[in-house]
Structures are given as structure tokens and as C-alpha cells.
Amino acid sequence: MTDAVIHDCNDLVRDRLNRLCKPPGSLGDLESLAHRLCTTQQTLTPKTTPRRTVVFAADHGVTREGVTAWPSEVTASVVRLMQQQRTASGVFARALQCGYEVADVGLLHPVESVSSSVRFFNAAKRRGTGNLRCEPAMSEDEFDYVWQVGGKRAEAAASDGCHLVVGGEMGIGNTTSASCMIGLLADVDASQVVGRGAGIDDEGLVRKRGVVCDAIDRVRSLGGTDAKQVGCQVGGLEIVALAGFYARAAELGLTIVLDGFIATAAAILAESICQGSVQRMIAGHCSAEPGHRAALSHLGLSPLLDLNFRLGEATGALTALPLIDLAAAMINDMATLDDLEKP
Numbered sequence: 001m002t003d004a005v006i007h008d009c010n011d012l013v014r015d016r017l018n019r020l021c022k023p024p025g026s027l028g029d030l031e032s033l034a035h036r037l038c039t040t041q042q043t044l045t046p047k048t049t050p051r052r053t054v055v056f057a058a059d060h061g062v063t064r065e066g067v068t069a070w071p072s073e074v075t076a077s078v079v080r081l082m083q084q085q086r087t088a089s090g091v092f093a094r095a096l097q098c099g100y101e102v103a104d105v106g107l108l109h110p111v112e113s114v115s116s117s118v119r120f121f122n123a124a125k126r127r128g129t130g131n132l133r134c135e136p137a138m139s140e141d142e143f144d145y146v147w148q149v150g151g152k153r154a155e156a157a158a159s160d161g162c163h164l165v166v167g168g169e170m171g172i173g174n175t176t177s178a179s180c181m182i183g184l185l186a187d188v189d190a191s192q193v194v195g196r197g198a199g200i201d202d203e204g205l206v207r208k209r210g211v212v213c214d215a216i217d218r219v220r221s222l223g224g225t226d227a228k229q230v231g232c233q234v235g236g237l238e239i240v241a242l243a244g245f246y247a248r249a250a251e252l253g254l255t256i257v258l259d260g261f262i263a264t265a266a267a268i269l270a271e272s273i274c275q276g277s278v279q280r281m282i283a284g285h286c287s288a289e290p291g292h293r294a295a296l297s298h299l300g301l302s303p304l305l306d307l308n309f310r311l312g313e314a315t316g317a318l319t320a321l322p323l324i325d326l327a328a329a330m331i332n333d334m335a336t337l338d339d340l341e342k343p
């Protein structure tokens with residue numbers, strides 16, 4: 001998208017919003033959302049259906065440092081329930097008529113496909129990452145592979161007619177990886193960016209901060225690391241897949257609704273590698289994870305909702321969908337001031 005095209009679209013959208021049958025600006029932030037939605041699709045008639053959520057799941061070698069309250073086995077257990085559409089994001093997606101699929105891009109313990117309405121992809125080439133505190137999380141080949149797995153899911157969504165996509169993640173330990181990525185790519189201080197993730201206690205939080213600082217120091221000492229190298233050093237397989245998904249979805253002109261802290265780390269990686277991807281993104285919500293707002297600001301995005309969610313899986317993005325639907329209905333279907341009867 002060139003700057004000139006975006007400018008033309010901006011003027012047309014502003015004009016259209018001001019001509020709708022209401023005092024200009026009276027639908028407040030919903031008007032800004034409609035504006036954003038139109039720019040993501042470069043149209044005055046945006047569509048929010050068909051739509052699809054894709055959840056990427058993987059495990060993390062850094063869990064052996066005691067950075068999370070949960071064992072890695074929980075990742076595969078949750079994925080089994082996702083296959084039956086029984087976790088929060090699956091239930092939300094069904095309630096909101098949003099397609100739902102799940103991809104294993106690096107679970108330690110592979111899960112068998114169960115027959116269900118949820119499409120499940122066994123796409124793991126590597127089972128879990130290296131321990132990012134002291135070694136690369138993955139090789140460049142592994143990075144390229146999962147990036148493309150994500151890209152292919154975006155291509156499938158586009159060829160199935162989707163106009164809007166939501167990316168989700170599941171991976172015990174992934175807030176540590178996301179903290180390192182945000183610390184390195186968005187230059188946010190580790191003390192601000194590290195939080196309790198899925199519920200670590202005070203002692204664990206101190207340990208987690210130490211691990212994130214060690215990993216950031218290790219990567220900085222390598223010198224001259226670009227975004228892809230940062231991904232290889234501290235990324236999660238599901239975070240890189242999600243970044244590949246966002247980057248390809250953006251190239252294909254799909255509206256992307258961002259989820260929480262980990263999803264935003266993936267969005268920063270996507271934007272660092274494929275500049276301009278952010279033009280297609282809407283931030284669904286602000287997570288309770290303390291570094292999320294700073295990470296969104298780095299992308300120039302403000303969240304639609306702030307409901308203290310810290311679950312991930314795409315739940316915050318899905319919760320914002322009804323608002324995005326209303327913004328689309330407003331600009332597509334409302335009468336204009338010209339339709340008012342003349343006095």
C-alpha cells in the first residue's frame with residue numbers, strides 16, 4: 001500500500017463517515033474503528049465475514065528455567081480440547097460465526113488428529129525450541145519453515161474467501177519468548193515487559209526477569225542481529241508461524257485482528273520483516289500482561305478493549321469482533337444526511 005493510496009482512502013472514508021445520518025463524530029470511537037477497518041481493506045464497503053481464526057501451538061525449551069507456573073505437557077492437553085472446539089477461543093469463535101483451525105508447529109508431545117469440525121494441521125518439523133537463555137531457540141531453516149506454515153494458512157483463508165483473520169497462540173512458556181522479542185525488537189526495558197504470564201508466583205517472576213535479561217544480553221552480545229535472527233534466537237515456533245501468517249495476510253489485503261501480548265510480539269516480528277503489514281492490523285484488546293501497551297504503541301496501535309484478559313488463544317481479538325461488525329454495519333448500511341426529509 002503506498003502512502004498516496006492510503007491518503008486518498010483516508011479522505012474518502014472521512015467524507016463518507018461525515019455524511020452518515022448523524023451529527024459528525026457522534027458515534028465517537030466506533031467511527032475511528034470504521035475508518036481503520038476501511039483503510040485495512042482499502043474500501044468504503046468493508047466486510048468482516050467470512051472470517052477465520054487460526055491458532056498456532058508449540059512448546060518452549062526455556063520452561064526448564066522455571067519461568068512458568070505450568071508444565072509443558074499442558075500445551076498438548078489444551079490443543080486436544082481446541083480440536084474439539086472446547087477451549088475459550090473455540091467457543092467464542094463458534095458464537096461469533098468465525099471459522100476455527102489449529103496448527104501444531106512444534107508441540108513436544110504430538111497429538112493425534114481427532115475427527116471434528118475443527119481443521120487440525122500437524123505441521124511440526126521441530127518439537128519444542130532450544131532454551132533461549134543459553135542457546136538459539138531455532139535454526140534459520142526452522143524459522144523459514146514455520147514462517148511459511150503460517151503464510152500458507154493465510155493463503156488458505158484468502159482463497160476460501162475470508163476478508164478478516166484472527167491469529168491465536170498456545171504455548172506454555174511463550175510469554176518469556178514474547179518478552180525477549182519485544183525487549184529486543186521494540187526496545188522496551190525487560191523490567192517493564194515481564195509479567196506473570198499464565199500465573200507465576202512472586203519468586204518465579206523474579207527468576208523470569210533474570211532469564212529474560214540473560215537472553216537479551218546474550219543476543220545483544222552477538223551484535224548486529226536483524227529481526228529474523230532475533231526470531232531464531234528467542235522466538236517461539238508458534239510466534240514465528242503467527243508472524244508469517246500476519247505478514248502474508250497483510251500482503252493479501254486481509255484485515256488482521258490482533259490478540260494479546262504474544263500475538264503482538266508476532267506482529268512486531270512481522271512488521272520488522274515485512275514493513276507495512278501493520279497497515280492491515282486492528283488491535284483487539286490490551287492484555288493484563290504489563291508490556292502489552294508499550295508493544296502496541298511501538299506499532300502505533302491502540303487497543304479496542306481493556307478487559308484484563310490474559311489468556312491468549314485469540315480470545316481478546318474475538319471479543320472485539322462484535323464491535324468491528326458494528327463499525328462495518330454503520331458505514332455499509334446507514335442512511336446519509338442527504339436522505340433526511342427537507343424542511
Ligand SMILES: O=C(O)c1ccc[n+]([C@@H]2O[C@H](COP(=O)([O-])O)[C@@H](O)[C@H]2O)c1
Pocket residue numbers: 067068069070169170171172173174175176196197198199200259260261262263287288289309310311312313
Ligand atoms: O495473550 C496474552 O496476553 C497472554 C498473557 C498471558 C498468558 N497467555 C497464555 O498463557 C500461556 C503462556 O504463559 P506462560 O506463563 O506459560 O508463559 C500461553 O499459552 C498464552 O496463550 C497469554
Ligand SMILES: Cc1cc2nc[nH]c2cc1C
Pocket residue numbers: 070074078169170171198311312313
Ligand atoms: C489451561 C490453560 C489454557 C490456556 N490457553 C492459552 N494458554 C493457556 C494456559 C493454560 C494453563
